[in-house]
Amino acid sequence: MNSAQYDSSIQIQSHAPGYWPxxxxxxxxxxxxxxxxxxxxxxxxxxxxxxxxxERSGILLSGNKLAMSITPHFMNLVDRTDPNCPIRxxxxxxxEETLDDPMELTDPCGEDSHMPVPGLVHRYPDRVLFLVxxxxxxxxxYCTRSRVVSGVGEQQLETxxxxxxxxxxxxxxxxxxLLSGGDPLLFTDAKLDRILTRxxxxxxxxxxxxxxxxxxxLPQRITPELCNMLKKHHPLFISVHTNHPKExxxxxxxxxxxxxxxxxxxxxxxxxxxxxxxxxxTQRALVHxxxxxxxxxxxxxxxxxxxxxxxxRTSVQKGLDIIEGLRGHTTGYAIPQYVIDGPGxxxxxxxxxxxxxxxxxxxxxxxxxxxxxxxxPEPQPLEVFQ
Ligand code: SF4
Numbered sequence: 001m002n003s004a005q006y007d008s009s010i011q012i013q014s015h016a017p018g019y020w021p022x023x024x025x026x027x028x029x030x031x032x033x034x035x036x037x038x039x040x041x042x043x044x045x046x047x048x049x050x051x052x053x054x055e056r057s058g059i060l061l062s063g064n065k066l067a068m069s070i071t072p073h074f075m076n077l078v079d080r081t082d083p084n085c086p087i088r089x090x091x092x093x094x095x096e097e098t099l100d101d102p103m104e105l106t107d108p109c110g111e112d113s114h115m116p117v118p119g120l121v122h123r124y125p126d127r128v129l130f131l132v133x134x135x136x137x138x139x140x141x142y143c144t145r146s147r148v149v150s151g152v153g154e155q156q157l158e159t160x161x162x163x164x165x166x167x168x169x170x171x172x173x174x175x176x177x178l179l180s181g182g183d184p185l186l187f188t189d190a191k192l193d194r195i196l197t198r199x200x201x202x203x204x205x206x207x208x209x210x211x212x213x214x215x216x217x218l219p220q221r222i223t224p225e226l227c228n229m230l231k232k233h234h235p236l237f238i239s240v241h242t243n244h245p246k247e248x249x250x251x252x253x254x255x256x257x258x259x260x261x262x263x264x265x266x267x268x269x270x271x272x273x274x275x276x277x278x279x280x281x282t283q284r285a286l287v288h289x290x291x292x293x294x295x296x297x298x299x300x301x302x303x304x305x306x307x308x309x310x311x312x313r314t315s316v317q318k319g320l321d322i323i324e325g326l327r328g329h330t331t332g333y334a335i336p337q338y339v340i341d342g343p344g345x346x347x348x349x350x351x352x353x354x355x356x357x358x359x360x361x362x363x364x365x366x367x368x369x370x371x372x373x374x375x376x377p378e379p380q381p382l383e384v385f386q
Pocket of ligand 1 (some may be wrong): 139212
């Protein structure tokens with residue numbers, strides 16, 4: 001795929017109706033229609049695109065691991081003929097998912113061993129991850145929680161809401177709750193409102209975040225009613241998940257701007273994926289478009305050691321090269337922090353290109369983005385009286 005075509009100066013395009021030429025705008029813009037018409041099987045997918053041998057086998061073998069499900073909206077971004085299309089690689093299973101790498105882990109972030117009650121991960125002193133659902137609008141083939149997400153794998157998510165709320169009530173050290181899963185924005189407005197209201201009744205919880213890929217997979221869900229409900233629960237932040245500039249269509253941009261206008265600060269978490277976004281040009285186009293959608297690029301994750309992800313993982317050097325290609329070359333707000341989630345539960349560890357050339361007691365010599373060297377003196381004691 002030629003990354004030049006993702007230049008961020010292009011207009012954000014709408015892709016409707018694409019593979020669904022006869023659908024009415026009313027149906028297309030109804031998120032319930034989108035969910036009812038998701039592509040969940042090989043037969044349905046083959047009505048739309050020609051699959052490669054790797055994809056056909058992958059779909060047939062994915063049934064008891066992580067389900068396939070693609071919203072019509074996201075499906076419309078798929079290139080009909082190119083099996084290396086960066087959108088296809090994210091959501092259509094491939095046979096490489098069955099390859100066994102001994103370094104891969106079922107629970108790469110070590111979440112299951114940090115659950116004081118089922119569904120609530122408490123690893124850091126002041127914040128928790130609340131897994132409120134195992135369902136998403138579409139399923140990403142590299143999902144960190146593929147062990148539970150989609151409900152077809154070996155493990156089931158068993159969230160105990162009441163026990164989780166009671167744990168939070170009696171744990172005053174927790175000031176920050178991240179709702180995730182699965183995708184919390186799949187809930188009805190009323191159900192999400194009840195969860196947020198209950199959390200807001202706990203005085204020591206200062207800050208609530210929602211992690212969601214719905215604005216990208218199903219922008220029709222970002223209704224004015226949803227935004228009006230969410231804005232009752234400030235300070236509320238949303239972390240969205242976008243990996244490729246093609247994902248930022250006009251429908252997505254509209255939804256994101258609606259959330260921004262409800263006063264919700266948004267950051268993007270993207271995963272570095274081989275053949276999807278592991279080059280500077282694609283990342284530059286992505287981060288520029290995100291700013292145009294009022295989303296701050298927040299984290300760029302090295303892909304976790306998820307089982308069956310070897311074909312999507314790329315080298316750490318590529319990640320460092322991307323940051324090197326952004327820092328100094330574009331707006332600081334556009335640059336995400338590159339991180340590796342320490343395998344087995346180490347938390348996010350930041351990675352940066354090395355800009356320090358020499359560091360002594362007296363000075364530090366640095367290089368800038370153009371590889372020019374600069375020296376900054378360390379503070380030295382000065383005599384008041386000579
Ligand atoms: S949207 Fe998030 S939780 Fe759902 S499959 Fe994708 S990465 Fe996993």
